Amino acid sequence: MSVLFPRVALIGLGLIASSIAHAARRAGVAGEIVGYDVSGDVRDTAREIALCDRITDTPDAAVVDADLVILCVPPGAMGSVARQIGAALKPGAILSDVGSTKRSVIDAVMPYVPGNVSFIPAHPLAGTEHSGPRAGFASLFDNRWCIIVPQEDTPADRLQMLQDFWQALGANTEVMDADHHDRVLAVTSHTPHLIAYTMVGVADDLGRVTDSEVIKYSAAGFRDFTRIAASDPTMWRDVFLNNKDATLEILGRFTEELFALQRAIRQGDGDHLHAYFTRTRAIRRGIIEAGQDTAKPNFGRGIEDVSESKG
Amino acid sequence: MSVLFPRVALIGLGLIASSIAHAARRAGVAGEIVGYDVSGDVRDTAREIALCDRITDTPDAAVVDADLVILCVPPGAMGSVARQIGAALKPGAILSDVGSTKRSVIDAVMPYVPGNVSFIPAHPLAGTEHSGPRAGFASLFDNRWCIIVPQEDTPADRLQMLQDFWQALGANTEVMDADHHDRVLAVTSHTPHLIAYTMVGVADDLGRVTDSEVIKYSAAGFRDFTRIAASDPTMWRDVFLNNKDATLEILGRFTEELFALQRAIRQGDGDHLHAYFTRTRAIRRGIIEAGQDTAKPNFGRGIEDVSESKG
Numbered sequence: 001m002s003v004l005f006p007r008v009a010l011i012g013l014g015l016i017a018s019s020i021a022h023a024a025r026r027a028g029v030a031g032e033i034v035g036y037d038v039s040g041d042v043r044d045t046a047r048e049i050a051l052c053d054r055i056t057d058t059p060d061a062a063v064v065d066a067d068l069v070i071l072c073v074p075p076g077a078m079g080s081v082a083r084q085i086g087a088a089l090k091p092g093a094i095l096s097d098v099g100s101t102k103r104s105v106i107d108a109v110m111p112y113v114p115g116n117v118s119f120i121p122a123h124p125l126a127g128t129e130h131s132g133p134r135a136g137f138a139s140l141f142d143n144r145w146c147i148i149v150p151q152e153d154t155p156a157d158r159l160q161m162l163q164d165f166w167q168a169l170g171a172n173t174e175v176m177d178a179d180h181h182d183r184v185l186a187v188t189s190h191t192p193h194l195i196a197y198t199m200v201g202v203a204d205d206l207g208r209v210t211d212s213e214v215i216k217y218s219a220a221g222f223r224d225f226t227r228i229a230a231s232d233p234t235m236w237r238d239v240f241l242n243n244k245d246a247t248l249e250i251l252g253r254f255t256e257e258l259f260a261l262q263r264a265i266r267q268g269d270g271d272h273l274h275a276y277f278t279r280t281r282a283i284r285r286g287i288i289e290a291g292q293d294t295a296k297p298n299f300g301r302g303i304e305d306v307s308e309s310k311g
Numbered sequence: 312m313s314v315l316f317p318r319v320a321l322i323g324l325g326l327i328a329s330s331i332a333h334a335a336r337r338a339g340v341a342g343e344i345v346g347y348d349v350s351g352d353v354r355d356t357a358r359e360i361a362l363c364d365r366i367t368d369t370p371d372a373a374v375v376d377a378d379l380v381i382l383c384v385p386p387g388a389m390g391s392v393a394r395q396i397g398a399a400l401k402p403g404a405i406l407s408d409v410g411s412t413k414r415s416v417i418d419a420v421m422p423y424v425p426g427n428v429s430f431i432p433a434h435p436l437a438g439t440e441h442s443g444p445r446a447g448f449a450s451l452f453d454n455r456w457c458i459i460v461p462q463e464d465t466p467a468d469r470l471q472m473l474q475d476f477w478q479a480l481g482a483n484t485e486v487m488d489a490d491h492h493d494r495v496l497a498v499t500s501h502t503p504h505l506i507a508y509t510m511v512g513v514a515d516d517l518g519r520v521t522d523s524e525v526i527k528y529s530a531a532g533f534r535d536f537t538r539i540a541a542s543d544p545t546m547w548r549d550v551f552l553n554n555k556d557a558t559l560e561i562l563g564r565f566t567e568e569l570f571a572l573q574r575a576i577r578q579g580d581g582d583h584l585h586a587y588f589t590r591t592r593a594i595r596r597g598i599i600e601a602g603q604d605t606a607k608p609n610f611g612r613g614i615e616d617v618s619e620s621k622g
C-alpha cells in the first residue's frame with residue numbers, strides 16, 4: 001500500500017490511537033506519525049515503546065503540517081482539544097475523530113474548525129476492555145466496521161481519502177448521519193454497557209452472597225458481563241453524558257420488556273418466557289453468519305486461556 | 312483413575328449428559344455408561360455417535376442396576392422422571408441431578424426416592440450456549456465448580472463418592488445448602504441471563520434500527536449478550552419458574568440501581584457515573600485472578616475465529 005497521508009497526527013494516545021498507529025504502520029499508509037497526549041506519563045510510555053515517529057509536548061505542535069489529524073480523546077475532551085489545535089491546523093487538512101458518540105462531538109468540535117479544513121467525524125466499532133498506549137494492536141480494526149459521518153459540505157474526495165485510510169487499517173467503512181449513528185450505537189453498545197455495569201454493581205453490593213462467591217461462581221453467566229463492565233470509566237461516563245436521549249429511550253424500552261418478563265416469572269407464565277427466549281436465538285445466528293463473532297462455544301475461550309491467566 | 316461406579320445411568324442426553332459421558336470416559340471412572348432420552352431422535356443420535364455403552368428405550372430400563380443415576384433433564388422435568396424411575400432404582404444407589412435450580416428440584420424429586428437410595432443433588436457450573444447430545448465435550452467441567460447439595464440424612468461416604476466422581480471429571484466441588492445455592496445462582500447466572508435475553512429482545516423489536524444494523528454493528532458490545540441469550544429456551548424457562556423468589560429479589564435490586572444510573576444520566580451527574588464504573592472494574596480483576604476467565608482482550612476471540620465462522 002502506498003502512503004495516503006504524508007503526516008498523520010494522533011491526539012490522545014490510548015487504546016484506539018495506539019491501534020491506529022500500529023495498523024497504519026502495518027499498512028504503510030502514513031508517512032510520519034506524530035502523537036500527543038495530555039498525560040506526561042502516557043507521552044513517556046509512547047516514547048519508550050516508539051509508538052509514533054515523534055511525540056510532542058503540546059497539542060498544537062503535533063498537528064503542524066499534518067494532512068490527517070485524528071482526535072482519540074474521550075468524547076468529553078474533544079471540544080477543548082479542538083479549541084487548542086484549531087488555529088494550528090494546516091489548510092486543506094482532514095480533521096477526524098474516533099469518539100463513540102457523534103452528534104455531541106460535532107457540536108463541540110465544529111466551532112473551532114477553520115473553513116479550509118474538512119472535519120469528517122468517524123467511529124471505529126472496535127475496542128477491548130483495556131486502555132492506554134500499551135493496549136493497542138495492529139489487527140484491532142480488521143474486519144470491523146468504521147462508521148464515517150461526513151458533513152453537508154464535505155468534499156467527496158476528502159471523504160474518499162478517509163475511507164481509504166480506514167480500509168487500509170483493515171476496517172470496512174459505512175457512511176451514516178450523526179443522529180442515526182447515535183441511535184444505532186445506543187442499541188448495540190451504550191445500553192448494553194450500562195446494563196452490564198448495573199448488573200456487576202448489584203453483585204458487588206450484595207452482602208449476603210459474598211464477593212468471593214460472586215467471583216468463584218461467575219462462570220455460570222455473570223463473567224460475560226464483567227468484561228464489558230471493566231471498560232474505561234472516563235470514556236463511558238462521557239458516552240452516556242453525550243448520548244443521553246438515545247440511551248434513555250432504549251433504556252425505557254428495556255425496562256418495559258424487563259417488567260413484562262418479571263411479571264411472567266411472578267405469574268408462572270412459562271409460555272411467555274419460552275416464546276421470548278426462542279425469538280432471541282435467531283439474532284445470535286445472524287451475528288455469527290455476518291462474521292461479527294465466533295461460533296465457538298463460550299467465545300472459544302478454552303480452559304488453557306483461563307489457566308494461563310491464573311496468576 | 313480406577314472405576315468409582317461400575318454402572319452410571321444418564322437420563323436426558325443433552326449438553327451436560329454428553330459432557331459427563333465424555334469426561335467419565337476420559338477419567339475411566341465409570342464401568343458402563345447407560346443412557347436414556349425421551350426423544351427418539353436424540354436416542355438415535357446418541358447411538359450413532361456411541362455416546363454411551365448402551366441406550367435404552369425407557370427410563371426405568373436405564374437405571375436398572377446402576378450405582379449412580381444422574382438426571383440431566385430440564386429442571387421442570389425432574390419430578391416426572393423421578394416418578395418413572397423411582398421403583399427401578401437399585402438399593403444402595405446414589406441418585407443425583409445437574410439441575411440449575413436446587414430447592415424446587417429437591418421438592419419435585421424427593422417424594423419418589425426410595426428409602427434405600429441416597430438422593431444427592433448437584434449442579435456443575437459449566438455450560439455453553441449449545442445443547443443436544445453432540446454439544447458435549449470432555450473438558451467442559453475442567454477447573455469449573457460443581458456445587459453439591461447433600462440432604463440431612465446423606466451418609467458421609469456417599470457424599471464423598473459423588474465428590475470424587477465430579478473431581479475425576481475435572482471439577483472442583485463445594486458443598487452448599489439448597490437455598491444458598493439458589494441465591495448465589497440468582498446473582499451469578501439467572502438474573503444475568505434474564506437481562507441478556509431482555510436486551511436482545513429489545514434490539515430485535517426496534518423498527519427504526521433495522522435488524523441488519525443490530526447484527527452488523529454488534530461488535531460494539533451487544534454481541535456479548537447474544538451468546539447467553541442463545542441458550543436453550545426450555546431450560547431457561549424452567550430455571551425462572553423454579554427459582555422465582557431469588558431471581559425476583561435480585562431483579563428488584565437491579566431495577567433500583569438501573570433507575571439511579573438512569574437518573575444520573577438524565578441529570579448529567581458525571582461523578583456518580585464515573586464512581587460507579589470505577590467500582591465494577593475490581594470484580595473483573597478478581598475473576599481473572601481466581602482463574603474463572605481469560606485475561607485476553609475480548610475473551611481472546613481473535614479475528615481468525617470470527618473469519619473462520621464466516622460461512
Ligand SMILES: NC(=O)c1ccc[n+]([C@@H]2O[C@H](COP(=O)([O-])OP(=O)(O)OC[C@H]3O[C@@H](n4cnc5c(N)ncnc54)[C@H](OP(=O)(O)O)[C@@H]3O)[C@@H](O)[C@H]2O)c1
Nearest residue numbers: 012014015016038039072073074075077099100127131132
Ligand atoms: N475503547 C473502545 O472500546 C473504543 C471503541 C471505539 C471508539 N472509542 C473512542 O475512542 C476514544 C479514545 O478511547 P480509548 O479507548 O483509546 O481511551 P484511552 O485508552 O483511555 O485513551 C484516551 C487517551 O486520551 C488522553 N486524553 C484525555 N484528555 C485529553 C486531552 N484533553 N488531550 C490529550 N489527551 C487526552 C488520555 O489521557 P489520561 O489517561 O491521562 O486521561 C488517554 O491517554 C474515545 O473517544 C472513545 O469514545 C473507544
Ligand SMILES: NC(=O)c1ccc[n+]([C@@H]2O[C@H](COP(=O)([O-])OP(=O)(O)OC[C@H]3O[C@@H](n4cnc5c(N)ncnc54)[C@H](OP(=O)(O)O)[C@@H]3O)[C@@H](O)[C@H]2O)c1
Nearest residue numbers: 323325326327349350383384385386388410411438442443
Ligand atoms: N446448559 C447449561 O449451561 C447448564 C449448566 C449446568 C446445568 N444445566 C442443567 O442441566 C440440565 C440439562 O441441560 P442441558 O444443557 O444438557 O440441556 P439439553 O442439551 O437441552 O438436554 C436436555 C435433554 O433432556 C431431554 N429431556 C427432556 N425431558 C425429558 C424427560 N422427561 N425424560 C428424558 N429426557 C428428557 C431433552 O429432550 P428434548 O430435546 O426432546 O426435550 C434433551 O435431549 C438442566 O437441568 C439444566 O438446568 C445446564
